[in-house]
Amino acid sequence: MIQVKNVTKDFTIYKKDSGFKGAVKGLFVRKKEIIKAVNDISFEIKKGEIIGYIGANGAGKSTTIKMMTGVLTPSSGEITVSGLIPHENRIENAKHIGVVFGQRTQLWWDLPLEETFTILKEIYNVPDDAYKERLDYLVNLLDIQAFIKQPVRTLSLGQRMRADLAAAMLHSPDILYLDEPTIGLDVLVKEKIRFAIKDLNEKYKVTVILTTHDMSDIQELATRIMIIEKGVIIYDGSKEDINKRFGxxxxxxxxxxxxxxxxxxxxxxxxxxxxxxxxxxxxxxxxxxxxxxxxxxxxxxxxxxxxxxxxxxxxxxxQDIEDIAKRLYAGGIHEEVV
Ligand SMILES: Nc1ncnc2c1ncn2[C@@H]1O[C@H](COP(=O)(O)OP(=O)(O)O)[C@@H](O)[C@H]1O
Ligand SMILES: [Mg+2]
Incomplete structure (x- = not known):
């Protein structure tokens, strides 16, 4: 369903020299620096998998997701998602995917949630009866009814995140990308979101790619784990084998x-x-x-x-994933030679 082959993403940043001389020089010469945000990664994801994609801040998780959704173009390598090359077919690709970024909403700030949903229905050309059925399902699943008439800006973070997830799934995509969907949420909302992800996966075989700092998200949801460190995938396998691999x-x-x-x-x-x-x-x-x-x-x-x-x-x-993640976030985990 998703193929990623030898994909690299470089960002070029320009740095000025510091100091007065640097500032003057900076007008003419800027120091070029290349960051390998993602460095030669390869993997395949099958329909119905739930991937827990973990790694420290700056490891390259969001960059990977942005390339899979077509927002960013790889510097080299190939990505195909359901037979499409995402960055070349952004519109067509968008019909098959749902995306939630925990850090920012995709909803219209001033519109009542219900209207946002109606607009999305039009954008994605969802037929009336399919829309009604889907909306009922999602409103129930995510417990949205109580605030569906409110403008998005009046929603709490937990309500907004549930609304974001519903909005992402309205057009029944078969792939769901979630980048830090439970960040900053209380335990009860986290539970609701996790339950919804599970249900979408079980009932509709939605394939899920999830990045999170919360290891209990991973414990509860992931069928497979990928760990990225400094742009390189250092683990790809089951929850059970992870301990063996790291010592x-x-x-x-x-x-x-x-x-x-x-x-x-x-x-x-x-x-x-x-x-x-x-x-x-x-x-x-x-x-x-x-x-x-x-x-x-x-x-x-x-x-x-x-x-x-x-x-x-x-x-x-x-040692469990939590212990491993602690070491990972504390500044690097490397395979230990037995
Ligand atoms: N648009 C950009 N321009 C320059 N550097 C970027 C850009 N986006 C990300 N980076 C850099 O790429 C690396 C990976 O970032 P990111 O994928 O956001 O990591 P993560 O989501 O794992 O925290 C970081 O060093 C980050 O600073
Ligand atoms: Mg990120």
Missing amino acids: NNRMLELKIENLSETLLQEVSVMCHKKDKKSIVIHEDVVLRITFNQDRLAVADILGFVMSQCKVLDFKLRD
Whole structure:
């Protein structure tokens, strides 16, 4: 349904030299700099997939989406969406896609929401009966009835986001692009939006490409995850395999009677012998050890600690997407060599 092949997007920016001399020079010479916002990315997306597209600020997520929607032209490489080249067929392409940018609305600020919907119906040539059915479905799904007569500028952020999603889906597109759709929303609205995305996907097999900073969006919705870092896709796969790829880490939490500095030291030394990157920390009576299970066995840690002190309780879990995302947003995640 969507093919992206060796796509690169360069932005050329011009910088002036600083200082007086620079300012004078800047009138004549500007320093040219090329930013590779997206650097040789390739992937395919099948009908009905929900892609969670994640990466730090400036990684290239929005640029990718803008190229897929036809707003931006790739510097090199090929994109086809349902057989069309988006930037060459923007109008035709628009009939098959819905787009929501969380940061700005696509709605007319001064018009009542209902009128906005009517205008969109005309723009997209939706037949009367199909429109009525679709509108009913979306108004119900997103709980819009209460504010449908209000001008868009009077809506709360949560209401506006639901309205934006409804507007994007009115013409029954089979692809939905969502760029940070839950940014700044409270938990209840987030839940509504997620439920709506799920329903559109299940009932109408809508293909969804979603960028978000909210890992619970990803946990709940994504059937596949792509991670982009500095313009390069560094992961493309399932939620389940992501942990393996980024270190196969686990976290062991031990509740200990009389946790001492000495014990902390000893456990730390023992863990580092086998896994240099293991992290041993403590909070009150809880000892928390993050380690790579390919290097260090749970049984070894437990055995050691239990020979030194009394363990009251313990918990073991896999590093999850949340942990990985934290490392990602903290400034880079790189595959760890086993
Ligand atoms: N129109 C533009 N002109 C120049 N640079 C841009 C433009 N749009 C994006 N960039 C740069 O491209 C990189 C990727 O940006 P973007 O795709 O918006 O990242 P993300 O959505 O992941 O935060 C950033 O370094 C950003 O500053
Ligand atoms: Mg962005």
